[in-house]
Amino acid sequence: MIKDDIETTEENDVVETIEQVEAELVEESENKGQDELSKANERIAELEAKLEEAENRILRIQADFENYKRRARLDQETASTYRAQSLVSDLLPALDNFERALQIEAKDDHAKSILQGMDMVYRSIVEALKKEGVEAIExxxxxxxxxxHQAVMQVDEPDVESNVVLEEFQKGYKLKDRVLRPSMVKVNQ
Amino acid sequence: MIKDDIETTEENDVVETIEQVEAELVEESENKGQDELSKANERIAELEAKLEEAENRILRIQADFENYKRRARLDQETASTYRAQSLVSDLLPALDNFERALQIEAKDDHAKSILQGMDMVYRSIVEALKKEGVEAIExxxxxxxxxxHQAVMQVDEPDVESNVVLEEFQKGYKLKDRVLRPSMVKVNQ
Known part of the structure; x- marks a missing residue:
């Protein structure tokens, strides 16, 4: 009995020791593993955040790029549409003078012939301008x-319809849908 | 002695058992930890690869964007520099006819006065073209x-310097540094 008791006590001790060691080992091993694992998880979280940021950045840059392209295309179209504006605007005074010069009354056939030739030149200039989108305003x-129209004179003629242009003092011009210069006119009230 | 032996044997058994359990537990725990850790490390490697790819993509898109901007700017500059080309090219035949018409000999003062007026119109057109960068080629x-120059005739005049333009049949024009139309000339061999 004594021996048994002793043995039992010893066995219990051993069992306790084993359990204790077990627990310590598992804890130690788990702690060590948990440590590395939690570091790895931190790194994963960090990388995921960076990746998301990078992907958002890609989307933003792509959107900026598309916007820029669209704007550049529009600017280019506008620039192309009205490309002749500067030259045309500079040519208008010459065109006015040309028209005025053509209105001189020819006193003889010689003058008439000269004016006819000049009229052909004038028409070919107007034609070239028309091809570029320039047209006189009606x-x-x-x-x-x-x-x-720009009203530089107003009259009150009861026989004529109201708000109608009666006379043109200077021709107006449009470049496509853009008014380069309004017509200077006399208008009925 | 016998008891001691027994005890020793038993103790050895216990020690072995403990060591065995220890090893198993550590292995098990380590295996479990290693498993999660290696999965985490795989994920880290995957994320790092994706992040690198995303960062490279950002660099590529940014480079494309910069290239596009530079090209768009250059295109715009070129378009702006030669914006009048189309209209000017269409105006050149009218200008040729204008010059020809001005060369008519005035038989009287009336014709002379008409031609003088037309000459002023011609000069103002040339002036407007010059402002846009159009110039006649010398x-x-x-x-x-x-x-x-485009040589449409060659002569051999020993008294005149070689390779010199002797006559101009049609005026040539440049728009800035771009030749719109070469001069048609007679040249000495």
Whole structure:
């Protein structure tokens, strides 16, 4: 019995020791593993955040790029549409003078022939301008339009329709949909 | 002694058992930890690769963007520099006719006055073209230059310097540094 008791006590001790060692070992091993694992998880979280940021950045840059392309295309189209504007604007006074010069009355056939030749030149210039999108604004007989006409004189003629352009003092011109210069007109009230 | 032996044997057994359990536990715990850790490390490697790829992509898109901007700027500059080319090219035949018409000999003062008025119109057109960068190419008396002149006739005059332009049949024009039309000339061999 004594021996048994002793043995039992010893066995219990051994069992306790084993359990204790077990627990310590598992804890130690787990702690060590947990440590590395939690570092790895931190790194994963960090990398995931960086990746998300990078992907958002890609989306932003791509959107900026697309916007830039669209804007550049529009700018280019506008620049192309009105490319002749500067030259045309500079040519308009010459065109006015040309028209005035052509209105001189020819006193003889010689002068008439010269003016006919000049009229052909004038027409070919107008044709070249038309090809680029330049057109004279209609005025006399049309309804007055403040976007196209500039009223420099107003009259009150009861026989004529109201708000109609009666006379044109200087021709107006449009380049495509853009008014380069409004017509200077006399308008009925 | 016997008891001691027994005890020793038992103790050895216990020690072995403990060591065995220890090893198993550590292995098990380590295996479990290693498993999670190696999965985590795989994920880290995967994320690092993705992040590197994303960062490279950002660099590529940024480079593309910069290239596009530079090209768009250059295109825009070129388009702006030669914006009048189309209209000017269409105006050149009218200008030729204008010059021809001005060369008519005035038989009287009336015709002379008309031609003087037309000459002013012509000059103002040339002035407007010049403002846009259009200039007539120098020809008569200059060295023949195949970039500027087109030889439509060759003569052999020993008294005159070789390779010199002797006559101009049609005026040539440049828009800034670009030849719109070479001069048509007679050149000495």
């Amino acid at each position: 005025a006399v007989g049309t309804q007055f339009d403040p976007h196209l | 020809a008569v008396g200059t060295q023949f230059d195949p970039h500027l």
